[in-house]
Amino acid sequence: MAGIYIHIPFCKEACSYCDFHFSTKLTNKKSVVSAIEKELELRSNYIGKELVDTIYIGGGTPSLLNEVELQSIFHAVLHNYNVSENAEITLEGNPDDLTKKKLKELKQTPINRLSIGVQSFFEEDLRFMNRAHNAAEAIESIQNAKEVGFDSISIDLIFGSQTTTNEMWQKNLETFFELRINHLSAYSLTIEEKTALAHNIAKGKVENVDDEKNYTQYLMLQNAIQLQGFEQYELSNYCKNESYSKHNTSYWQSKNYLGIGPSAHSFDGTSRQWNVRNNSLYLKAIDNKTSYFEKEGLTEIDRYHEFLITSLRTKWGINVAELKVLFSPFIVDHFNRKMLSINKSTIDLSNKYLVVKSAYLFQSDDVVRELMIDFNA
Numbered sequence: 001m002a003g004i005y006i007h008i009p010f011c012k013e014a015c016s017y018c019d020f021h022f023s024t025k026l027t028n029k030k031s032v033v034s035a036i037e038k039e040l041e042l043r044s045n046y047i048g049k050e051l052v053d054t055i056y057i058g059g060g061t062p063s064l065l066n067e068v069e070l071q072s073i074f075h076a077v078l079h080n081y082n083v084s085e086n087a088e089i090t091l092e093g094n095p096d097d098l099t100k101k102k103l104k105e106l107k108q109t110p111i112n113r114l115s116i117g118v119q120s121f122f123e124e125d126l127r128f129m130n131r132a133h134n135a136a137e138a139i140e141s142i143q144n145a146k147e148v149g150f151d152s153i154s155i156d157l158i159f160g161s162q163t164t165t166n167e168m169w170q171k172n173l174e175t176f177f178e179l180r181i182n183h184l185s186a187y188s189l190t191i192e193e194k195t196a197l198a199h200n201i202a203k204g205k206v207e208n209v210d211d212e213k214n215y216t217q218y219l220m221l222q223n224a225i226q227l228q229g230f231e232q233y234e235l236s237n238y239c240k241n242e243s244y245s246k247h248n249t250s251y252w253q254s255k256n257y258l259g260i261g262p263s264a265h266s267f268d269g270t271s272r273q274w275n276v277r278n279n280s281l282y283l284k285a286i287d288n289k290t291s292y293f294e295k296e297g298l299t300e301i302d303r304y305h306e307f308l309i310t311s312l313r314t315k316w317g318i319n320v321a322e323l324k325v326l327f328s329p330f331i332v333d334h335f336n337r338k339m340l341s342i343n344k345s346t347i348d349l350s351n352k353y354l355v356v357k358s359a360y361l362f363q364s365d366d367v368v369r370e371l372m373i374d375f376n377a
């Protein structure tokens with residue numbers, strides 16, 4: 001089983017905290033869509049005959065594509081890959097694009113899951129983040145998506161922002177529950193280099209994020225989510241009735257995936273590669289059939305470290321017996337030695353699984369560090 005990620009590198013506005021690759025100049029959108037279709041054809045051997053069971057159209061803002069552009073991308077996917085009949089097909093969208101008319105169009109495509117970038121239901125937060133939508137659009141987009149017949153919907157929310165008080169965060173969570181959708185991705189606001197937010201903090205125009213408030217809001221989230229019968233299945237992901245994001249789960253389970261479009265990453269089990277983070281260079285290279293990506297082979301230690309980072313963020317944790325299948329005795333011995341001295345208060349080791357306790361998932365990196373191989377130690 002494999003997944004395909006397609007990156008749509010366009011946004012209406014640059015959100016102040018975002019370091020993903022996107023352009024707010026939409027003039028070459030049509031050309032990039034054509035190049036994506038060509039890349040889908042060029043890369044068809046990357047995952048060979050593996051059955052594709054997830055497709056994720058992310059960005060950027062994929063809801064900026066019209067129905068014709070989306071259908072032509074799906075045509076290229078279905079023509080070149082072996083896609084499962086039950087594939088999970090997700091589109092990321094922003095509330096200001098997701099009008100009822102647009103959602104009806106999306107319903108005519110193979111998309112069966114929406115991930116909506118809400119971030120907050122408060123104008124103050126949305127303005128601070130420079131989001132393109134307002135609070136009313138955030139609610140309407142979700143209601144419209146449900147009315148049109150999308151029953152698998154996730155929204156993104158951000159906590160810990162300078163403008164988000166604990167009361168506002170509580171209200172955001174209540175609004176989410178009232179909307180009765182089955183999946184939430186909730187992230188703490190992180191300050192990424194070279195973003196407008198990082199710049200404003202460095203200039204003293206905006207205060208830095210408050211780690212204590214961040215953690216308080218994380219605990220509020222965990223508490224509220226449990227009371228409402230949701231399950232935290234990954235550090236930032238929560239769902240009801242096991243409606244896990246299959247695509248993101250496959251990243252955490254180290255399954256192969258093909259990344260298409262500017263800046264997209266791919267993984268084939270032994271190497272990673274990433275496409276150029278520039279729309280013009282990507283277009284030129286696809287047109288001229290020249291190289292548009294870099295590639296690095298993964299050593300066994302790289303693979304072990306990635307395995308720790310991704311597995312320990314999830315509720316499934318590490319299957320200790322599986323370690324012997326995936327890694328050499330050198331890695332397994334190292335892991336067993338480290339397990340003797342690890343801080344046991346943050347983990348559960350039962351039924352042969354090593355899992356970080358949910359209250360400590362926010363600090364899962366500390367557990368990862370304890371288990372890593374550090375040649376300088």
Ligand code: SF4
Pocket residue numbers: 010011012013014015018019020022059060061094117
């Ligand atoms: S819409 Fe999403 S990808 Fe675009 S700038 Fe905002 S956060 Fe980044």
